[in-house]
Amino acid sequence: MSEQTWFIIAMVIYLAVMLGIGIWSFTKTDKYEDYMVGGRGLHPFVAALSAGASDMSGWLLMGLPGALFMSGFSEIWMAVGLLVGCWLNWKLVAPRLRSYTEVSNNSITVPSFFENRLRDHSHTLRVVAGIIILVFFTFYVSSGMVAGGRYFQSSFDGDYLTGLLIIGAVTVVYTFVGGFLAVSYTDVVQGSMMFLALILVPVFAIISLDNPGDIFTFQLDNAYGDVANMIGANSNFYNLFQFNDTTAWAAFIIIISNLAWGLGYFGQPHIVVRFMAMRKPADAVAGRRYGVTWMFLCLVGAVFIAMTAPAFFAENGQAFFSDTANYETNFLDMAKVLFHPLVAGLILTAVLAAIMSTVSSQLLVVASALVEDIYAGMINKNASDTLLKNLSRVMVIIVAVIAALIALDPDSAILGLVEFAWAGFGAAFGPVVVASLYWKRLNAQGAAAGMIAGALVAFIWGGLPQFGVMDKPFGLYEMIPGVALNVILMVIVTLATKAPSKEITDEFDEAVRFAQLTVGDSDADLDAVRDKVDAESSQGKI
Template sequence: MSETTWFVLAIVIYMGLMLAIGYWSYRKTDKYDDYVLADRGLNPFVAAMSAGASDMSGWLLMGLPGALFLTGMSELWIAIGLLVGAWANWKWVAPRLRSYTEISNNSITLPSFFENRLRDRSRALRVIASIIIIFFFTFYVSSGMVSGGRYFEATFGGEYLTGMLIVAAVTVAYTFIGGFLAVSYTDAVQGMIMFASLIIVPVMALIALDNPSDIWSWAANNDYGPYTDGVGNPTYFNMIAGVSAAAIIGNLAWGFGYFGQPHILVRFMALRTPAEAKQGRWIGVGWMFLCILGATFTAIIGTVFFSQNPDIAVTDREAFETIFLDMGRILFHPLIAGLVLTAVLAAIMSTMSSQLLVVSSSLIEDLYKIVAKKLPNENVLINLSRTAVVVVAVIAGILAVNPSDTILGLVGFAWAGFGSAFGPIVLASLYWKRLNAPGAIAGMITGAVTVFVWGNFFSDIIYEMVPGFILATLVMVAVTLATSKPKPEVTEEFDQAAKLARVTAKNEDTDFETAAVKVERGEV
């Protein structure tokens, strides 16, 4: 069989596995809460792997290795910012958000949590949060479809539109039928595929080198890739060479985005207990660290790997984002190489499915349910959520037919939008008793508008996350302090949620439901 045939076989196996998980999840989804949040029954391994896979997307396997290969270690600042941000998110947000969302009227979406936490009777907070989610996630899902189309172009030399439609159709299919459980378990499998590929490919490439120790000096002293003037890239291993302070701050600021990403935060809300956030943190951050390490060594080893043999070359001669894929093709049998190539698909699809489900949940839970005169039964709500998945996918697909921005540009814009609009509100909701609804609304709007304006007109100065997060925080605090204090029932619930998080964190064997009752009665 030809190489392409083997690749197609590998992808068919992968797609079939994703659909099988979707069907299995469908059989276990009986209630609306099952479809939206897996009835808060996610174990920490699945939650951690799902959060990581839905977060990283194709950037981890293509964008990061390509940037490190092309420029050098100065491109690591984003990775460092993301790693620190992920750790902080699991440490300080996950356990409190898990306990607080259940105590606060069993909130199953981020907008419903904001409304219930602050007792906003106007519904404005919930509606505005939902609009922000729908707006930014439509662009985010569109970027995933663009990645899928370009993946098929680069891998098979096929049509962009055909590849985009195939990736979108399979992702929509398992999200449509299986809901949150399908998304979480497919994400976990996809995360393991990404992890295995990012470890195996650089290790096998290192073994294939004539002199493995060359990787620590080759790029700085020898020609490779785009460097052909005989001196190589002398600053390759220097993390600050040619990088401004604004660029470093902007790249590190990507880490702030974690506090406001609905598709990641919903994994915390779905944990079985707050105590399991600790185990999830070690699994999730450990996975992320090793994956970033694999991507980094893919680039470092690649500088030697593609230089020692003139018969092989990187397919992408501009951004060099195909070095991971090219290594896989060269090193392995076509079937194994095809399975390695599915790691990129896994990264793309895991992110898309998570975002589709969050938008669907927001449309039904946060918009439809608050205007419906009569609440329909469980089956109708599930079917409405499934319909919303398809509608959002169609709109995102229309935007992806003729993409007007780079993949990283679309992702960066949406990441900053959520980080700035929701990040300060999430942190304040969990740790600031004084926060009120007017302050949250003002901060949320300020963050979203700042990112939109700055990203379109001033992005060359510094990444829009920085001004967006800072201004949102300042406005949120100022408006909160200038308006009335929250009612006693709000502050009492805040104290209960904080106490419950502390109690369950001390002993992982503590039964969450029993502890919640004792805290409510004042027995602990």
């Protein structure tokens, strides 16, 4: 059989497994809460890999190795920022959010948590948050579909539209059928595939070299890359602070902008919803170990792919660069040479897995924003469990169709909005999430002011340059000014307006106490702890 046939067989196997998980998850999804957050029964390993896979996307396998290959270790700062942000998110947000969302009227989405936590009877927080999610994630989903279509086109010599429809349809089907459980368990498979691919490719590539030590020296003394876009010898390849043709100030801006990606974690709805879905707050400890370890090893693998590629392609005449502009397919091109076509095909599907895991998570979050936060929260508060579950499934299809229509143009500039959307959520939601969990004085007015300010700054600072309206001021990533203005206005408006009621502050104390009693005790009975907290509260001990 030809190489392409093996690749297609590998993709069919992978897609069949994804559909199988979706069907299995359907049998486990009885209630609306099951469809949205898996009935709060997610194992920490599943939560960790699901959060990681839905977060990293194709950037981890293609974007990062390509950037490092071309410019060297000065591009590693974004990975550092993301790793630190991931650890802090699991450490600071996960345990308290799991506790507080259950205490605060069993909130199952970020917007509903904001409203319940701050008793926002005007529904301003829920509506604003729902609109932000709807707008940003619709384009975010579309960018994933564009990436899927391009992936199918470049990896299997297929038609862009055919690839978009196949990949989009399978993702929609397992999300539609199985809901949160399907998304989470497919994420585990997809995260495992990403991990294995990022470990196996550099290991086998290094073993194949005549002198494995060349990975540390070849690019320092020799030009490398494709003849159409040759990269000169880079003696500063391993220098973290060396940026070509930039001033010290410009280099500083680049470094802090890349590190600032880590700030985005606190506000990503498709990531923090995994925290809400864990079995108990104590699972956050194990989840942090699984999640951060997975991410660290994947990043190490991506770095070693970039380190190995210059010498590997120079030694292997049969290897060629599919992408000579950005070198983002080095990982895939190396796999084609190193492994049997079926194994190489499965490694190729790791990129597809990264794309689909992100798209499915985002589809579910958008559906929850429309159904839980707008329909059930404002229009029909007495809607039945069955109606809400079925409406969520309908919304998954509608959002997917809209995103697919936007993605019909393979040259769509929508891919550039991934960076913009990450900043939008981080700047709009991140500070409010953290303040909701740690600042008792926070009120609805302050949260709304900060959220709106963060979203607007991210849109103006980062969005308009995407459409060619203006240049990005100072070249600074919009996350930084967005988060800064959010925090400033949130604090000023909160302190300038009425303090929260005793009901709100008492619930805050109960949530903190609930977290204290459960985070350190993995065997704690949540119902018993809840009764104890209620008793202490009624006795005035909290």
